[in-house]
Amino acid sequence: MSIDRRIIYLLVAIVVTIPLVIKITMPVRVSPPVQLAYDKIDELKPGSVVLLSTDYEAGTMPELYPMTTAVLRHLFSKDIKVLLMSVYALGVPIGAMALDEVAGEYNKEYGTDYVILGFKPGLDVVIVAIGEEIRDAFPTDYAGTPLDALPIMEGIHNYNDISIMIDLCSGSTLDSWVMFAQARFKQRLIAGCTAVMATSFYPYLNAGQIEGLIGGLKGAAEYEKLIGSPGVATSGMPAQSFMHILILVLVIIGNIFYFIERRRKI
């Protein structure tokens, strides 16, 4: 038996759209890795400095952008200063967009409460350079202003001046942050990643190399719950659950027909 794959695509579209349109709500249970990430950020004192690297591009925005805004809301609500950078060229405008969206809600000012350092190619070399002097990697900010002209950068030179580094990544950039920033410079790390990458990063969490892990849209929804600000990730969870049910049903139906066909052949 064969079925036109376009029928399955249509079913998928219907199952994703209906929960979004009729706004079904579902409880979100917070998992320990996300709780850890939240707790570590929550423990920071006002005025602490966090380095946030948006190491992802448009292709993974649906998963990581809600995570970025949720983390930024938490940071700004705690009056924590944010240095934003990316090792992906397209990661910078995405991070800047998230800052534009969130900074206004908390009356945060560019140059005083947050800064966009920009993009720099050469992942490992950039991470090591920040360990020596952040100005070696980023002499100016995103707009070309020298870092010394920005009040937020006063007294910030390397990882010693950064409380926590948060890597929101779609690929394996976290490996480099762990290898160099954490292992070599003892920089505390928290990771947020696409669901695909999550299983690869759990060993870092278990070994204490990262202090928290936010995985995929589900992780973003959990973070939104923790900060008490449900957003896009939370509204996407019912669609996610219904889709999982559909996939399970399709797998079961596929298997039933497979065994029926096999028996017929025998």
Place this chain on the structure above:
Amino acid sequence: MGTVVGTWIAAFLTLCIFSFLYRDNPFYRFAEHTFVGSSVAYLLIQTWYFTIYPKLVLPVLKEGFTQNYLLLIPTILGIMILTRWFPNLRRISWIPISFTVGVGVGLAITGSIQGILIPQLKATIVPIDSWNIVIMIIGVVTTISYFYFSAEHKGILGVSAKVGTIFIMIFFGATFGYTVMARISLLIGRMHFLLHNWLHLI
């Protein structure tokens, strides 16, 4: 106004990409090529403004060449890499590539040992005070035994490798589950964009 135009362009390109689900068509290819072209253009501009201009052009313009003569080395290496476009000169590009590979491998070897291998080993050498630790130790030992190919997988090694296979399959299963979740999340993100930002239905 700019936001509205941007939203309509994004919605149009999203629908162009979705049209591939029906079958390959010129709209899909237009969106695909637009994405690749704009990404490369953006990367080029970013590299110029954040690397080549501040690190090479600006210092030479401000302080002169004699103060920055060392910049000649990365400049020449950078130009040499462009010889890959010319079949007769291609071999010249091997020099900067060798340099890049050398630096990358050097960093990766020390980084992997210091940053991944040793900390991960340390994390498995812990007091056996819970069932989770017992399962972890069994998982680590049997999975490693699966990748031991210097002896035939028979007897104890065979049993261990078989148990290791189960742990590997559990990892693959978890990864596949997460992958499905990730792909659905991407679809949810696009549908949310179409229904919320574009059509204002939600």
